[in-house]
Amino acid sequence: MKTTRIAATAALIAAAAIGLSACASSGASSSPSGSGTSTSGSGAALSGTITAGGSSAQANVQTAWTTGFTAANAGVKVNYDKSQGSGGGVTNFLAGSYDFAGTDASLKPDQFTKAKTTCGADGALDIPVYLSGVAIIYNLPGVTGLKLDATTIAKIFAGKITTWNDPAIAALNSGATLPGTAITVVRRSDGSGTTANFTTYLHQQDPTDWSWAAGTAWPTIPGDKSSGQQGGSGVVGAVTAGSGTIGYADQSAIGTATAAQIEVGTSGTFVDYSASGATAAFDAAAQDASQGAGDLTVSLDYTKIMATSAYPIPLLSYDVVCKTFKNAAQGALTKAYLTYVTSSAGQQLAAANAGAAPLPDSTLTKIAASLAEVK
């Protein structure tokens, strides 16, 4: 009796294990099986698995690209692990376990050097792939169409403006009735590329009010009363659930939250986010900061964004890839995927499905030239 019961339990566990491993085996085989079958030829069918991961900001857009790419290449699987975050993505990439890594910050000089041991002497390339914007979201009952400029934003987030009817805000919003509600700043509690972009913007635009260096973590501000929330969704959730709250998030993730209009430079023009605005802003702000031949690292100079068609706080994310793959077939496969991602069609798909902004054509041309070097 007891023996049969034990046997039955064992059989059940064994069955479950077999079932699970069957599920796993369809996804885990990372070998690019048969991708050597003339991928070099034009339009030949690709097959294999691309293993990648990193920036969670790229999660939606990578899903869209994967769907688009595999629709045309049924034999290809792309596993993008968004749970890693940018730091985890780069770490795994430098350890050689990823075909490419998604990261909100380009490789640092020491990482760029380290990539030469992982990828061989040719090193790695930073390829801009995802452009979006940082939205300033708020929830203030009775107030819509809030207008803010860089200085006011810096003062609010630094805790120097504490109520909504502050003269600085009122001056920008003539006609609106602002309540005396206290401002609750909502920020990320985790390290984040969005925070890095946003604090760079604040520090460049208003170094007097925002004297802290930019970084992935919220700085330690004396007397800070801001509320830290985990993840972009945590910030958006706390802003929409609260009253008198203001926060920042990747605009593709803000959902139904209300976003403020932001002044472009000192032009007196306040703009909503638009994809074309982010594209125009990137065009103006991107400064070449290449770390090696073909590398497309850019530094964004937010003070250069002047055109009234541009959105003042663009957000950029990269994919990092080896110039020379150890496995040529895997290299061809990854190259094909990234070429699709940075094609005009790929960028339009990202704009339509993931709220991204297409990169400017001039940048796409440069990317195509760099990707041509990947093998």
Place this chain on the structure above:
Amino acid sequence: MTQYVAPRPGSSGARRLVGGPRPSDRIFRGLSYGSAALIMVILAGVAVFLIIKAAPAIAASWSTGDLASGTTAGYANFWAYSGPLIWGTLWMSFIGLLIGAPVAVGIALFISHYAPRSLAGILGYLVDLLAAVPSIIFGLWGIAVIRPYLLPFSHFLTEYLGWFPPFGGQVSTTGSTVLAGAVVLGVMVLPIITSITREIFLQTPRLHEEAALALGATKWETVRLAVFPYARSGMVSAILLGLGRALGETMAIALIISPSIVFSVALLTENQNSQTIAANIAVNFPESNDLPRAGLIGTGLMLFVISFAVNFAARWIVGRTGGSAKERRSRKIAPPSDAASILTLDVAASPLEALEPRGSSAHPEGQEPSIPELRD
């Protein structure tokens, strides 16, 4: 175990039912020994992993390089970074236990002594079910329900009891406070404390309670005089096990509180909430590079050490009070009158014991009436 089969000195060989260990016996003993050894290996492996991975960050300079930017910026060294986190972990767990433990003991007492049998069964089952709820669900529940629900209470506390440091400061408007986190923690430690204390309460010798009742004690007095003294060491160890759970709790805390790495006792503010080690690792690990990751693993090592210390403390307390309780018991209980033990003896009576009646063994005057093999 082997006492059952080993021939006792003085007994004749004819009474031996089993000749020697059979193969199955050997196999299961091997498996059992192997499992016991494995746990040591795993524990040692984890400790070694933590030390090796954390060493670079503990040794490194925190004022230059990777550690000087990002989430680890602004700390003089590893200890300046991990100190507030250790404090936050202990503080949060303490508040969580303060909220959870009394309720858990109350539930256990209700199940064991007050509730009708049918209700007790259902309630016990429900509490055990609570233990199966994943912590992320508790986290989401905390965000959506507990946070806004506690806000009016927080305002009340600050307004009337603001002179008390934990209730001081400017009240949070989002509700992401230590208090909200601790309430959720309190709920999460309920099941483990309840189920252990319930079992211990049920083991209270029936005669103690009956004696108390016979002396005219009320139900509450019975519980106070008979049940609590008997269960004290068990309650302490149950609460410390709950503390173990609270110390390592990650996702619920990460989701709920608005953390800062500071030494603070504030419960109700927005940005003076001491962060816990586990939650800090959860929120910062993804964006960290090599050295900051080593720093986070170093804080994990601290958590490992704290958990160890808590468990040692638990054992020490249990060993101390438990020992004296045992002495009291063996001194004061008049064995022949212990109905429960006699009942157990009857139920457990086996053919083996029939062959060798207990009365013939060397217990003088019926001391040690319960099954000797079960005593440690």
